[in-house]
Every structure is written in C-alpha cells, then in structure tokens.
Amino acid sequence: MAEKITISTVAEHARVSRQTVSNVLNSPHLVREETRERVLASVQALGYRVSQAARQMRTGRSRLLALRIDAVRDGIHGSVLDRFLHGLTESADVAGYRLMLYTAADAAAEIATFDDLLGAYELDGFVLDSTHRGDARTAWLAERDVPFVTFGRPWGEPGWHPWVDVDGAAGTEQATRHLLAAGHRRIGFIGWPEDDGEVADDRRTGWARTLHASGLDPTGLHVGMPDGIAEGEHAARDLLAIPDPPTALVCASDSLALGALSADDRTGPGRLAVIGFDDTPVAQAIGMTSVSQPLAEVAGRCIDLLIHRLDRTPDGKVPQPEQILLPPRLVVRSSG
Amino acid sequence: MAEKITISTVAEHARVSRQTVSNVLNSPHLVREETRERVLASVQALGYRVSQAARQMRTGRSRLLALRIDAVRDGIHGSVLDRFLHGLTESADVAGYRLMLYTAADAAAEIATFDDLLGAYELDGFVLDSTHRGDARTAWLAERDVPFVTFGRPWGEPGWHPWVDVDGAAGTEQATRHLLAAGHRRIGFIGWPEDDGEVADDRRTGWARTLHASGLDPTGLHVGMPDGIAEGEHAARDLLAIPDPPTALVCASDSLALGALSADDRTGPGRLAVIGFDDTPVAQAIGMTSVSQPLAEVAGRCIDLLIHRLDRTPDGKVPQPEQILLPPRLVVRSSG
DNA sequence: TTGTATGCGTTATCAG
DNA sequence: CTGATAACGCATACAA
Numbered sequence: 001m002a003e004k005i006t007i008s009t010v011a012e013h014a015r016v017s018r019q020t021v022s023n024v025l026n027s028p029h030l031v032r033e034e035t036r037e038r039v040l041a042s043v044q045a046l047g048y049r050v051s052q053a054a055r056q057m058r059t060g061r062s063r064l065l066a067l068r069i070d071a072v073r074d075g076i077h078g079s080v081l082d083r084f085l086h087g088l089t090e091s092a093d094v095a096g097y098r099l100m101l102y103t104a105a106d107a108a109a110e111i112a113t114f115d116d117l118l119g120a121y122e123l124d125g126f127v128l129d130s131t132h133r134g135d136a137r138t139a140w141l142a143e144r145d146v147p148f149v150t151f152g153r154p155w156g157e158p159g160w161h162p163w164v165d166v167d168g169a170a171g172t173e174q175a176t177r178h179l180l181a182a183g184h185r186r187i188g189f190i191g192w193p194e195d196d197g198e199v200a201d202d203r204r205t206g207w208a209r210t211l212h213a214s215g216l217d218p219t220g221l222h223v224g225m226p227d228g229i230a231e232g233e234h235a236a237r238d239l240l241a242i243p244d245p246p247t248a249l250v251c252a253s254d255s256l257a258l259g260a261l262s263a264d265d266r267t268g269p270g271r272l273a274v275i276g277f278d279d280t281p282v283a284q285a286i287g288m289t290s291v292s293q294p295l296a297e298v299a300g301r302c303i304d305l306l307i308h309r310l311d312r313t314p315d316g317k318v319p320q321p322e323q324i325l326l327p328p329r330l331v332v333r334s335s336g
Numbered sequence: 337m338a339e340k341i342t343i344s345t346v347a348e349h350a351r352v353s354r355q356t357v358s359n360v361l362n363s364p365h366l367v368r369e370e371t372r373e374r375v376l377a378s379v380q381a382l383g384y385r386v387s388q389a390a391r392q393m394r395t396g397r398s399r400l401l402a403l404r405i406d407a408v409r410d411g412i413h414g415s416v417l418d419r420f421l422h423g424l425t426e427s428a429d430v431a432g433y434r435l436m437l438y439t440a441a442d443a444a445a446e447i448a449t450f451d452d453l454l455g456a457y458e459l460d461g462f463v464l465d466s467t468h469r470g471d472a473r474t475a476w477l478a479e480r481d482v483p484f485v486t487f488g489r490p491w492g493e494p495g496w497h498p499w500v501d502v503d504g505a506a507g508t509e510q511a512t513r514h515l516l517a518a519g520h521r522r523i524g525f526i527g528w529p530e531d532d533g534e535v536a537d538d539r540r541t542g543w544a545r546t547l548h549a550s551g552l553d554p555t556g557l558h559v560g561m562p563d564g565i566a567e568g569e570h571a572a573r574d575l576l577a578i579p580d581p582p583t584a585l586v587c588a589s590d591s592l593a594l595g596a597l598s599a600d601d602r603t604g605p606g607r608l609a610v611i612g613f614d615d616t617p618v619a620q621a622i623g624m625t626s627v628s629q630p631l632a633e634v635a636g637r638c639i640d641l642l643i644h645r646l647d648r649t650p651d652g653k654v655p656q657p658e659q660i661l662l663p664p665r666l667v668v669r670s671s672g
Numbered sequence: 673t674t675g676t677a678t679g680c681g682t683t684a685t686c687a688g
Numbered sequence: 689c690t691g692a693t694a695a696c697g698c699a700t701a702c703a704a
Contacts, residue, residue, distance in 0.1 A: 006681055017691045022683060032689060049455030053398070054681035056389040057696045064436075069422050082418055086405050089437045098457070100400075101425045101435045119341075119385030121434070229621055258621055282618050285565055285594050342697055353675050358699060368673065390697035393680045 005048045014042035025050065056122060065092055065306065066100045066117055067127045068110060080278055080295065084151065087299025088127060095307050097124070107136050114140065125306045127151065131163070132197055147309045149302045153323075155198035162305040162321040164298050168199060168277075169206030171291035171328035172250050175275040176210035178289075178330055179248040184273060187211060188246035189222035190235045190256045196224070203252045203277065221246055225256065232259020240264065240272070248273035248336060254280045254290055261288065261335060273336035288335040291328045298326060341384045350378035361386060392458060401428055401642065402436045402453055403463045404446060416614055416631065420487065423635025424463060431643050433460070443472050450476065461642045463487065467499070468533055483645045485638045489659075491534035498641040498657040500634050504535060504613075505542030507627035507664035508586050511611040512546040514625075514666055515584040520609060523547060524582035525558035526571045526592045532560070539588045539613065557582055561592065568595020576600065576608070584609035584672060590616045590626055597624065597671060609672035625672040627664045634662060 003009070011018040016039060023030045024039040031039070042048075056062045067088060069081070089099050102117065104110035114137070117123045125147035128137060133155045141148045142161060150163040172189070179187050189207040192200040204222060211218045223238055225231035232255060239246055240263065249272065251257035257276030264272035276283050279292035301324045308322070339345075347354040352375060359366045360375040367375070378384070392398045403424060405417070425435050438453060440446035450473070453459045461483040464473055469491045477484045478497060486499045508525070515523050525543040528536035540558060547554045559574055561567035568591060575582055576599065585608065587593035593612030600608035612619050615628035637660045644658070 004681090007683095008681085018681095019683085019691060020689090023690085026683075030689070035689085047451075047455070049452065051393075051458070051681055052456050053389045053392040053458065054696090055683075057387075057393060057681080057698090058683045060696085062389070069425050071422055085421075085437070086407055086439065089405055089439050093439060099437045101421070101437065103422065103425050103429060115383070116385065119383070120388050122387070122389065255621070280617070282621050285591070285618050286622075340697090343699095344697085355675060355699085356673085359674085362699070366673070371673085387697055390680090391699075393682095393697080394699045396680090 005046050007048070007050070010039065010042050010046055010048045013046060014039045060122060061124055061310075062122045063097050064100050064121055064123050065097050065125050065127060065303075066102055066123050068104055068113075068129075069101050070103070080280065080293070083295040084129075084299050087296040088303060090296075091300045091303035095303055097303070097307070110137055111140050114146070118144075118146065124310055125149070127302050127306065147306060149305045149309075151298055151302055153198070153325075158323060160321065162309060162323065164301040164305065164324045164326065166293045166298060166328050167325050168202040168328070169209070171277060171293075171330070172203045172206030172252075173210045174206075174328070174330040175250045175277075175289075175291055175336075176207050178332065179250070179273060179275065179336060180210070180214055182248075182273065182336075184246075184248040185216065186244060186246040186248070187216075187221070188239045188249045189218070189251070190232060190239070190249055190260055191222060191224050191252040192227060193224040196226075200224070200252065207250045227253050227255050229255050229259040229262075232256035233263045234259070236260035236263035236272070236274075246272075248275075250275050251277060253277050254283045254288065257288060257290070257335075258282060258286070261286075275330075275336040279331050283331075283333070286335075287333040289333045290331055292331045293328050294326050301326070341382050343384075343386070346375065346378050346382055346384045349382055350375045396458060397460055397646075398458045399433050400436050400457055400459050401433050401461050401463060401639075402438055402459050404440055404449075404465075405437050406439070416616065416629070419631040420465075420635050423632040424639060426632075427636045427639035431639060433639070433643070446473055447476050450482070454480075454482065460646055461485070463638050463642065483642060485641045485645075487634055487638055489534070489661075494659060496657065498645060498659065500637040500641065500660045500662065502629045502634060502664050503661050504538040504664070505545070507613060507629075507666070508539045508542030508588075509546045510542075510664070510666040511586045511613075511625075511627055511672075512543050514668065515586070515609060515611065515672060516546070516550055518584075518609065518672075520582075520584040521552065522580060522582040522584070523552075523557070524575045524585045525554070525587070526568060526575070526585055526596055527558060527560050527588040528563060529560040532562075536560070536588065543586050563589050563591050565591050565595040565598075568592035569599045570595070572596035572599035572608070572610075582608075584611075586611050588613055590614050590619045590624065593624060593626070593671075594618060594622070597622075611666075611672040615667050619667075619669070623670040625669045626667055628667045629664050630662050637662070 007021050008018050011021045021039055024036050028036060092099050102113050104113050127149055129151040131150045131152040131154055138161060153163055153165045176187055189204055191204045208218045223235045225235045249260050251260055254276035257274050260274045276288050276290035279290040283290040305322055343357050344354050347357045357375055360372050364372060428435050438449050440449050463485055465487040467486045467488040467490055474490060474497060489499055489501045512523055525540055527540045544554045559571045561571045585596050587596055590612035593610050596610045612624050612626035615626040619626040641658055
C-alpha cells in the first residue's frame with residue numbers, strides 16, 4: 001500500500017509551504033509561474049489527488065450532481081434515459097463533476113431524498129426530468145436555493161428556472177412536412193389523451209399547424225390513446241375506418257407507431273406510412289422513420305446550465321435562469 | 337437558510353455529550369437504551385444527518401459505489417443496462433450506499449478512472465460488467481485490494497473473485513426444450529462468431545447439449561455472426577437454404593432473432609419459430625419469445641456481495657469470494 | 673456508560 | 689507572492 005499522498009507531501013516534495021500548493025491548485029494566478037510549475041510537477045510525480053472529502057468539508061461543495069433513475073415503466077423508453085445518462089456523465093466529467101443516482105417512488109419520496117442527499121452528501125445540484133406544470137419538486141428546490149436544471153419545460157411559466165427541452169412540435173412538424181413532401185394529403189395523428197399533459201399537446205400541435213399551413217384540415221384526423229403498442233394499433237384501425245381515411249400517420253411515440261404499423265396489412269407502395277417519435281431501438285430495429293431527440297446535446301446543455309449556476313453562486317446573486325429549446329431531427333427510414 | 341445541524345447541535349438538544357451522540361449512531365450497544373432513545377428523538381426532531389464528508393475523512397470510507405456507463409453501442413441492449421442500473425441503485429440505497437457513474441472509452445481509460453475515483457472520492461467499491469477472460473480491470477483492482485464485484489464470470493478461473501452471472505446455457509436450453517416440446521425437431525442456432533468470447537460459447541452450448549440429450553444432431557445447424565439485425569436475417573437465410581432446413585431457431589440475442597424473423601415471409605402455422613435472448617423492449621414490442629435475465633436480482637446480489645466484502649474488511653482477512661449463477665427465464669410470446 | 677482531547681486534508685484569513 | 693494558523697464535522701483512544 002502506497003502512503004497517502006496529501007497536500008503536505010506535495011509541499012515537501014516541491015519545497016514550498018502547504019498553502020502554496022493549495023494556491024497553485026485553486027488560485028493559480030496568485031503563484032509565480034516558476035513556483036507553480038515546480039508544484040505541478042510534484043503533483044504529477046507523486047500522483048497526488050485532492051481529497052474531495054476534505055475539500056468538501058472546507059468549502060461545503062461536493063462536486064456531485066444527482067439524477068433520479070426510475071423503475072422502467074415503459075420498456076420502450078429505456079434507451080432514451082440510457083443515452084441521456086451517458087451524455088450527462090460525460091459532460092459532468094469534463095466539468096469536474098460526478099453523477100450520483102437515486103430512486104424514488106413518487107414526488108414526495110423524491111423530495112425526501114433531496115433532503116437526505118443534501119444533508120448527507122451536500123450535493124451541488126440536481127438534474128430533473130419529466131417535469132410538469134406545478135411540479136412540487138422544482139418548487140421545493142427553488143425555495144431552498146438548491147441549484148437544479150430540468151430536462152423538460154415548466155409548462156406553466158417557462159421562464160422561472162433553467163431548463164433544456166426538445167421542441168416536440170417542431171418534431172411532429174418535420175414529420176408532417178416530410179409526409180406532405182412525399183405526396184400525402186390525408187395525414188393523421190395518434191397521440192395521447194387530451195388531459196395527459198403538455199407534452200401531448202405539444203406534439204399534436206406541430207402536426208396540426210403544419211396541416212393548417214398547407215391549407216389542409218386536421219379535424220377528425222387525430223385520436224388520443226394511452227401509450228402502448230396495442231393502443232396504437234387500435235387507434236390506427238379507428239382512423240383507417242373513417243371515410244376518406246389517412247394514408248399516413250404521425251405518432252407521438254414509437255410504441256404507438258409500432259402498433260399503427262401492424263394495423264395495416266397492405267404491403268408495397270399503397271401501404272400506410274407511419275412516423276414514430278423518440279427513435280428508440282425498436283424503430284432502428286424495424287426500420288421505422290422516427291423523430292430523434294438530440295439527447296447527448298440535451299445532456300450537455302443541462303450540465304452547462306447547472307455548472308453556470310453553480311459557479312456564479314459566490315457572487316451572491318442568482319443569475320437569470322436560462323432556457324434552451326433544442327430541435328429534434330427526423331430520421332427517415334422505410335416506414336414513411 | 338436553516339443553521340447547519342451538527343452532532344453538537346444534537347448533543348445539546350438531547351443534553352448529552354457530543355460523543356454520546358456519535359456512539360448512538362455508530363456503536364448503539366455502548367449506550368443505555370433510555371439515552372439512546374432520547375438522542376434518536378433529537379436526531380429526528382432536528383432532522384440531523386451525518387456529514388458523509390466528515391465521516392469519510394475520519395474513516396476513509398465514502399459509502400459510494402461506482403459503475404461504468406458506456407456509450408450506447410448496440411441500442412437494443414440499452415434496456416438491459418437500464419434495468420440493471422435501477423436495481424443497483426435501489427439495492428445500494430437500502431444498504432446505505434450510493435451509486436456513482438463514470439465513463440471510459442476503453443480498459444486503460446477505465447483503469448485510469450479507477451485511480452482517479454479512488455484517490456479523489458475514496459470509493460468503497462466497483463461494480464463491473466462485461467468481464468472477459470484475463471480482464472485487466474479486475475487484475476488491477478485485485479492487486480490494490482479494492483473491493484469489487486462483476487456482473488459476468490471471469491471465465492478463466494471462476495473462483496478468484498466475487499461475481500454474479502446469468503446462466504446463458506440454461507437459457508438457450510430452456511428455449512430449445514420449449515421448441516422441442518412444441519414438436520420441432522430441426523432446431524437451429526444463430527450465435528456470435530467462435531472467437532467472440534465466452535458468452536457466445538455459453539449460449540451455443542445450452543442449445544447443442546439439449547439437442548444431444550434428445551438424440552438430435554446439432555451439426556450444421558448453427559451459424560455465428562456479429563450481433564445485428566441484418567446479420568441475423570442473413571444467418572437465418574443461410575440456415576433456411578440448407579437441405580432439410582430448421583423449422584425453429586434459437587438466437588443469442590434479440591437483434592439476431594429480429595433479423596431471423598424477417599428472413600421468413602411465410603405466415604401462419606408453418607412459420608419459422610424464433611426465440612431471442614435478453615427480452616429487450618423490442619421483443620416485448622413485437623411479441624417475440626425471448627430469454628429474460630433476472631436483472632433486478634443480479635443487481636441485488638451484486639450489492640450483497642460487495643457490501644459483504646466491505647463490511648468484513650476490518651477483520652483484516654479477505655473473505656472467501658462468493659459466486660452466484662442465476663437462471664434466466666423464458667418469456668413465451670407468439671414467435672416461438 | 674459518558675466526557676475530553678486530538679487529528680483527518682483542505683482552504684480561508686491574515687500577516688510577512 | 690509566500691507562510692503560519694484556524695476551522696470545517698466527525699470518530700477514536702483514553703480517561704473519568
């Protein structure tokens with residue numbers, strides 16, 4: 001076992017005081033170039049690393065960020081979280097932060113966990129997702145001045161905290177435009193029920209406004225269903241049964257789209273065109289056209305915003321929260 | 337902002353010494369029942385939480401475990417990691433540990449990260465996955481006496497470190513038995529190339545031995561391909577082209593199985609039966625029979641083994657490493 | 673059983 | 689620019 005290498009070890013080795021080493025690390029501008037290089041060389045030579053625990057004790061900051069990881073509700077969504085997680089870890093890493101995971105069954109439990117994590121580990125910030133109007137979690141955190149970002153808009157008042165989101169309406173708009181360009185004129189939409197939240201509205205809106213902009217009437221061409229394959233199939237059957245049925249469908253999720261695809265047993269050129277949302281592995285697997293969210297970028301921006309908020313804290317004043325809305329990208333495959 | 341609640345605050349509130357509070361927390365048996373309850377009540381009342389940073393400084397233990405999260409190579413595998421991750425987080429939580437994430441491009445980078453994490457955060461242990469024969473990571477960790485478990489066997493000498501794994505051969509055996517029971521006699525196997533590692537061998541073995549046990553000859557009925565949909569389709573076409581072709585296929589992954597499925601355009605009773613492996617969302621989505629790994633249990637056992645190793649460290653002697661091999665479960669759907 | 677003293681590695685303050 | 693000193697919150701040996 002190698003001896004523990006502390007800041008004193010380095011100081012001795014570089015023949016300076018302990019404090020100078022600390023300065024080299026934390027306030028390089030205070031130290032003469034020559035000295036700094038010597039110290040840095042010693043740091044390298046000894047393989048010294050600052051003890052986060054000791055630093056944290058002194059500064060009250062842990063350089064730790066936290067993210068909730070849910071039980072897998074809808075398996076099909078797994079990969080979204082997956083890619084997001086990787087992006088977060090990587091971005092946090094380059095900024096000198098680490099990501100910690102926690103679980104919670106519901107919002108109340110999550111808030112209790114905030115308290116725990118803050119008390120025990122002095123976490124520097126949180127990344128939240130699946131936010132909704134009047135989210136109790138964001139209110140709790142804001143009230144205590146805990147830094148956080150959300151992946152998802154606070155639909156009520158979009159400006160009050162930092163967030164990053166993907167423009168769902170722009171996504172369904174792209175999908176709809178693509179179908180229009182392919183010659184479709186009767187384009188339906190399968191989404192989630194009206195009262196299912198703002199994301200549902202958002203995605204439907206992009207489709208509806210695009211049809212309108214082309215002088216087409218979306219009335220009667222959309223149906224809302226809970227998310228799921230069977231639900232998608234059912235919804236598609238309903239839409240195909242109306243007079244002058246749609247020749248193409250835009251869907252709010254890959255699950256719905258997958259179901260829709262199986263509702264049509266025609267093959268060849270006359271086949272129903274279907275576009276999904278999220279570009280999950282399922283879509284990739286079966287060659288389904290889908291709207292892809294730029295998750296790595298979302299993650300990167302989340303970290304940026306959070307770090308920015310963190311680094312400015314010493315000023316005393318909280319900076320103006322920033323918001324970033326990212327466009328998704330249509331991945332065209334064979335289904336539409 | 338509420339005042340910082342330290343062990344002294346609690347001591348005052350409970351009218352005992354600071355030390356007594358510490359004892360209540362760390363060595364309850366040293367404290368009289370009555371006193372202990374009073375202290376615990378104060379802890380509750382004040383919402384006190386021990387500072388991990390301070391504790392860590394004293395004890396050298398962080399109550400932090402680390403896991404690598406890769407870039408998504410094969411999207412279809414995403415959900416496996418996902419469920420595993422959730423299981424780990426949850427199990428670690430109940431044991432009083434937290435999970436930290438890190439990324440690394442390759443084994444060398446991962447080892448550098450070990451060093452970093454150990455030096456800066458004094459991590460208590462690591463959970464590794466995708467281990468292989470002669471894994472440099474496990475050797476490095478073992479050499480430094482760093483506690484770790486792996487999800488996956490060290491195929492060379494199975495007994496030298498704690499691990500949890502899923503019995504792949506048992507999985508393909510179940511799949512093959514299921515097909516035999518359904519009346520199939522010509523059952524093929526699509527796996528990975530011979531030199532693709534031990535997992536590939538393992539999964540193929542289960543299939544082959546089951547056919548043998550039924551007096552059937554597996555010769556010429558299997559093909560190895562890199563993982564992928566297109567590869568699966570190609571492999572299936574090859575197998576269907578031989579004289580007396582298979583009527584059913586067991587596959588080493590859902591990707592391969594998905595491809596295999598699309599290689600057969602027959603419908604109805606005569607259709608090629610296909611069974612996948614991993615029970616990914618894709619399988620669930622399209623109703624494909626697949627072998628499911630008990631990921632939550634794997635995660636739980638990993639944490640158990642790790643904690644066990646951690647808690648015994650004070651003894652001085654390293655306990656005998658334990659190994660756990662878990663059986664997978666066949667999820668029967670419509671494809672086979 | 674309880675209290676007292678000390679140190680873990682770092683950073684902030686302040687004097688040189 | 690550099691060096692001494694205190695303090696962060698907790699746990700441990702030791703004495704009472």
